[in-house]
Amino acid sequence: xxxxxxxxxxxxxxxxxxxxxxxxxxxxxxxxxxxxxxxxxxxxxxxxxxxxxxxxxxxxxxxxxxxxxxxxxxxxxxxxxxxxxxxxxxxxxxxxxxxxxxxxxxxxxxxxxxxxxxxxxxxxxxxxxxxxxxxxxxxxxxxxxxxxxxxxxxxxxxxxxxxxxxxxxxxxxxxxxxxxxxxxxxxxxxxxxxxxxxxxxxxxxxxxxxxxxxxxxxxxxxxxxxxxxxxxxxxxxxxxxxxxxxxxxxxxxxxxxxxxxxxxxxxxxxxxxxxxxxxxxxxxxxxxxxxxxxxxxxxxxxxxxxxx
Numbered sequence: 001x002x003x004x005x006x007x008x009x010x011x012x013x014x015x016x017x018x019x020x021x022x023x024x025x026x027x028x029x030x031x032x033x034x035x036x037x038x039x040x041x042x043x044x045x046x047x048x049x050x051x052x053x054x055x056x057x058x059x060x061x062x063x064x065x066x067x068x069x070x071x072x073x074x075x076x077x078x079x080x081x082x083x084x085x086x087x088x089x090x091x092x093x094x095x096x097x098x099x100x101x102x103x104x105x106x107x108x109x110x111x112x113x114x115x116x117x118x119x120x121x122x123x124x125x126x127x128x129x130x131x132x133x134x135x136x137x138x139x140x141x142x143x144x145x146x147x148x149x150x151x152x153x154x155x156x157x158x159x160x161x162x163x164x165x166x167x168x169x170x171x172x173x174x175x176x177x178x179x180x181x182x183x184x185x186x187x188x189x190x191x192x193x194x195x196x197x198x199x200x201x202x203x204x205x206x207x208x209x210x211x212x213x214x215x216x217x218x219x220x221x222x223x224x225x226x227x228x229x230x231x232x233x234x235x236x237x238x239x240x241x242x243x244x245x246x247x248x249x250x251x252x253x254x255x256x257x258x259x260x261x262x263x264x265x266x267x268x269x270x271x272x273x274x275x276x277x278x279x280x281x282x283x284x285x286x287x288x289x290x291x292x293x294x295x296x297x298x299x300x301x302x303x304x305x306x307x308x
Contacts, residue, residue, distance in 0.1 A: 002224065003212040003253060010205050017205075027077025027137035028061065030159065037163040039170075042066055044187055051119065051193045058115040059197070063190070065183060067176040069129040069169055072116065073162075074109040076134060078102075081142045084156060086149035105134045106155050119193070125186055128177040131169050133157055201257060209258055214270050216250045219243065229273055247271055247282060248304060255301035263298050 001014055008014075028047075035045070043066050050059040064071040076082075080095030089104040109132040117130055134156045136143055145152040157165055178186065202209050215226035218236035225238040227246055234246040254262060254270055262270070268279040288299045 002217065003257065004207065005211075005213075008207075008211065010207055014205055023077045023079075024075070028075050030077075030137050031062075031073075031075060031135060031162070034159050034162050038064075038166055044183070046187060046190055049190050049194050050197055051115070051190075052195055053115045053119060056115070057195070057197075058112050060112050060116070063116075064166075065178075065187060066170075067178045067180075067183060068173040069131055069177075070116070071166070071169065072109055072112050072130065072132045074105045074112070074132070074134045075137060076105055077137045079138050079141055081144065082136065084143075084145045084149055084152040086146050086152065106151060109134060109155070119189075120186070123189060125182065126177050129169075129173050133162070133165060135159060135162060212257060215272050216246045219246055219249070226272065229271070229278065248286070251286075251301055252304050255305055260302050261298045261300055263296070267299075 001011075001018060004011060004014065043064060046060075046063040046065060048059065048061065049063060050057055060072050061075040062073040064073070078093050078095075080093050083092040083094070084104065084106070085092060089107050091102045091104050093100045093102060113130045113132050117127075120126075120128070132155060135158070136156065137159050139158070141158075143156060143158070145156070201207075202212075213226075216229075216234055218225045218227050218234075218239060218241055220241040221236050221239045225236050227234040227236050229235075229247075233242045233244055235242050250271055251262070251267070254267075258270075259266075262283075264276055264279050264283065267273070267283060268276060271279070271282075273279045273282070283299050286299075286304070288301065288303060290297050290299045292298050
């Protein structure tokens with residue numbers, strides 16, 4: 001969003017994608033408040049695991065692992081009025097007079113449960129009960145079910161209900177299936193199988209990277225002015241702000257949008273630096289890992305992402 005024009009033909013698509021991602025992130029964050037009411041002992045939280053199985057990637061928003069049962073949470077942060085329809089297996093959202101149809105999250109989490117059970121079977125873990133819930137985190141969202149959708153009454157909850165549903169499962173499953181050693185082995189396996197979803201953002205939105213704005217943006221100026229490097233400082237002609245480190249944020253943008261590695265010439269061009277010697281000085285000062293000799297040296301920008 002920051003490096004594309006406000007009139008770019010894909011701007012609305014990018015903005016909507018960002019809005020959905022931010023809503024989902026905030027929804028998962030708000031649910032953490034209710035984790036405090038769950039048991040502290042023998043419970044492990046495994047977020048965002050994504051695994052390839054039978055040529056299909058399945059991803060669980062949150063997996064709760066206990067010795068007695070597993071619990072998959074599908075977290076939804078939609079605002080408005082949600083209606084779960086069992087006739088055509090869909091979720092209808094009504095917001096500001098607009099109706100939208102989504103895949104039924106109950107079916108989503110059911111598939112996740114199936115694949116997780118198959119993974120456990122494949123790696124010869126004991127068969128353990130797998131429960132599943134759809135958690136609506138937006139407190140102002142109105143949730144409604146079709147009268148015949150009995151599973152929705154059982155599986156769809158608001159965040160405050162998590163404590164009581166968890167206690168219900170504890171009551172239902174009192175026999176330990178996974179011993180401590182098996183639990184650790186299972187959790188280790190999940191992280192080993194986890195495949196991070198990290199698409200090329202420009203390819204995802206079908207944007208030519210040449211359309212993105214280069215340069216170092218002023219961190220103080222609302223107009224996103226391009227700063228100039230002069231006298232060992234980045235200087236903004238719009239608000240006259242000076243700083244020595246504004247290029248770090250620009251290099252993080254480069255790593256996310258262009259490439260996780262950068263050469264001296266690529267850095268010089270992207271930051272609009274006046275010379276190769278200044279570019280070399282700035283890159284060396286960041287203590288980034290690199291490969292190659294002086295002329296063909298290529299710097300790894302990923303440590304900058306880890307520092308965020």
